[in-house]
Amino acid sequence: MRLHRNLVFAVIDTLHLVFNEDKYADKEISKTLKRDKRWGSRDRAFIAETTYDIVRWKRLYSEIADVKAPYTRANLFRLFTVWATLKGIQIPDWPQFEDTPTRRIKGRFDELSQIRKYKESIPDWLDELGEKELGKLWDKEINALNKQASVVLRTNRLKTNPKELQKTLDEEQIATKLLSEYPDALELYERQDVFKTQAFKKGLFEVQDASSQKIAHALDVQEGMRVVDTCAGAGGKALHLAAIMENKGQVIALDIYANKLKELKRRAKRAGAHNIETRHIDTTKVIKKLYDSADRVLIDAPCTGLGVLRRNPDAKWKLSPEFLKEITEKQSQILYQYSRIVKSGGKLVYATCSILPSENEKQIEKFLSTEEGEKFKLIKEQKISAYQSGYDGFYYAVLLKK
């Protein structure tokens, strides 16, 4: 592979914003990709994948290159050099790469690969927490979470079915496979920009990880029901619910951020999902008005996102023990308050994209011992490991209101 100056510079500029200015990798990468219209799909893939790779391996590469934050431009080039050397890419004779110590880089890599926090490139506190919460499983789990995520689509059954969608995408040169355990899913053989396709513009699919596609099915919704999605965000699960319900009944989508609900509405229009009503939680009244009224309630709770590190590797550097404490308290409050929306005989699904028991089964255990929780019975629980599933790490519990 030959390195092109403007593409490497684009990677370095993006890394500067993520590492030094605390910006989000996904947002900065999309901005960078808009910089030059002449870049083709391979150029774009190089920028995105290289940036994500260096973000993912930041600690390991920093140790190898012996550099620390804040990262000067020269230091960012040293991280890039480590990346290229370990990938076996020929280093060009630009001034930024003078005297690359290739053998030293490989030697340091072998040494550091013996120690998990370096090998898996994670902060000390996260390594200790992972081991404390998951024991022996942590080793395999963090290893799986450092792999690059595949692209999985969720077929919009309001407009098509997986086999038909597969054919349509084939005509647009996108090859996919069906996933037997996930009824609505298609996985791409190769990473491609699916948002440009006519199929996407027509609302035939959404991009949604296979594990995440399990959540809407867990609600066991039927046509005509009243379903409340309490933390709906931009609507990944709400859209899926509307499709399973074949547009019949009602999905009430709530969130504390109005801009996310606006995006949900845009996506619902594209998908032809007509039974979703959005309500912005701007006062507690919005929740109180719904008490004892829903057949199904989904709490897709805000969480650390430790199950989706493959997609958001910069979360490793943005999370902190303080945030974990804050978010688990918020999850307990949300569970206590929003569970009251379920009517008698109805079901509550609590889900997170985290792999930590303190955000998952421990939350449910604690909730069941509260005054509100005593009204519920746990009927199903699934811990979806990234290592075992090959997809994102997720958790869900199904509770029946007595």
Ligand SMILES: C[S@@+](CC[C@H](N)C(=O)[O-])C[C@H]1O[C@@H](n2cnc3c(N)ncnc32)[C@H](O)[C@@H]1O
């Ligand atoms: C895991 S995300 C939801 C993802 C979404 N359900 C999907 O499938 O695309 C959690 C959401 O909870 C929202 N949130 C945070 N605090 C909340 C609260 N107190 N009440 C309702 N929503 C909240 C966040 O804005 C975020 O959109």
